[in-house]
Amino acid sequence: MLFSISWRNVWRNKLRSAVIIIAIALGICAGVFSSAFYKGMADQRIDKAIKTEISHIQVHRPKFRQANDISQFIPEADELAARIGEIPEVSGVSSRIIIFSMASSAETASGVKISGVMPGEESKVTNLHTKLIEGNYFEEERRNPIIVGWKLAEKLNVKMGSKIVLTLQDIDNNIVAGAFRIIGIFNTANGIYDESNVFVKHEDLRRLMELPDHSAHELAILVEDNELIRETQEKIQTLTGNLEVLSWTELSPEMNYLNEAMDLFMYIFIIIILFALLFGIINTMLMVVLERIKEIGMLMAIGMNRLRVFMMIVLESIFLSLTGGVIGVLMGGGISIYFETNRIDLSMWGEVYQDLGYDPYVYTSLEFSLLVNVTILVIITGIIASLYPAYKALKNDPADALRIE
């Protein structure tokens, strides 16, 4: 009966309760939606990095990554790639030759990362082939084709069909140069990436650098499902012996950090909102206790013990908060679910975001656990808010309370 007394007490002063409930609902709604929004943004950023660049797992010689030392190549990379490809969870393996070097046009030059890829394999691992705004993805049988980002093309002042020269070191430390013709221009909506990456064919780059047949610096592997990355990583490690096998969280710790920081940030944000609401709830509950002094005195007089009086106030505060919280969670959750499939257009502010690798369109990403945790936080807030008012109620002396006219 304590539950129903507390619940009905919430609705005794409908207007006052409604005001605080609406405040809580709006606060929670804003908190849930913002969380889903930023989570969506971070997820998209990570997803994009994985899909256009990192992939899920990469294999290198242990010393390659320290200084991108081109002599640290995997000699029988083709065979290893084939064996990794046989692991059922693996949906694609691409072997890459990588060198950081200089690309120059007739007018100017720019530092770039050159990736030598096998187009068929690479497109199973990354989605760069879908990001072309001009030309095609190594479809023509031409000599020395190259695909560049739109931003680099702009910087070098080149266009489709233009020639650019890649100047690089071969395996014997000789400076060599090769002329490449632009057959495609991509736009990944990540400005920095689009300015500093070019793609050529695996065999063209290998020949230029005089690397041995079947060798590569990097194997990039895509796994069927995010959840399977860890176990697949272990399977690959057993195949590759002393090569370094790293997942995307290890390859790009800043991406993983982004993910975790976003979670933390979301909760801090929501806790700040709840903290502000806390004072509103305390105020309401104090008014409740004050105007019911006589009633509480009567209840204590007829034999309702302190624990029950305490519980009655705490429950009322929980019900009050939870009503607002549930409405807020439903509203915020509903809006967030809607924007999971309906994009939010940020292109008016797009420039800045895009240079940092964020999409101009955001789809929210709502985690069910967020809703559960927010609800729990609301309950905790309700309990905290009730402590002082409940203490006030208990300090009531029944004989004095009953004398109040």
Add this chain to the structure above:
Amino acid sequence: MSVIEIKNLYKIYDGSEVEVRAVNGINLNIEEGEFTAIVGPSGSGKTTFLNLVGGLDKPTDGKVFVDGIDVWSLKSRKLIDFRLHNIGFVFQSYNLIPVLTAKENVEFIMQLQGWSRKDRIKRTGDLLKAVGLADRMDSRPAKLSGGQQQRVAVARALASKPKFVLADEPTANLDSKSTENLLDIMEKLNQEEKITFIFSTHDARVIKKARRVITIEDGRILKDETK
């Protein structure tokens, strides 16, 4: 043994200017089955006296025994339970929980005592019938007249099967018809169920119904008459 034994009871309020001897040395025994009125002018100490007897207000000196138990030797937590199980209270007003119906108000005290649902429902029905409110069981207090509310309060006071019922001016807010009605019900419960009632009043018609009338003035017993 008397249900209530009161020995040398004092309640002295130390005001800033004068001390008020609200109860000033009362000795009294109440037997089971009594129907007793405490009367006296305003400020004579009736409420204070009933609060001391009911375990609501701590005496400055003296003792109150209920069935041989020294009420004011109990720790405050025990005292609340003691009130719950031994004393029925009817106050002048604010007797009922506004958000509960008449039925729920009566049931509530039995729930505090830990009765089973079945027993609660049965006794609630019986008691509300006894106070003539069988047809208003599902009304909330706000929908009941003052007299009806006081009758629910009497039913609630009896629900816990107390050793006696203390009623501080139960009819003060009632019109004469409701007053008579409430007193008739109390009298009937006293005669048929042997419920011990102690009530304060300054209403002559109420005093007339009492079988024992204790008159107090300035915190002392002036007269103690049994009809």
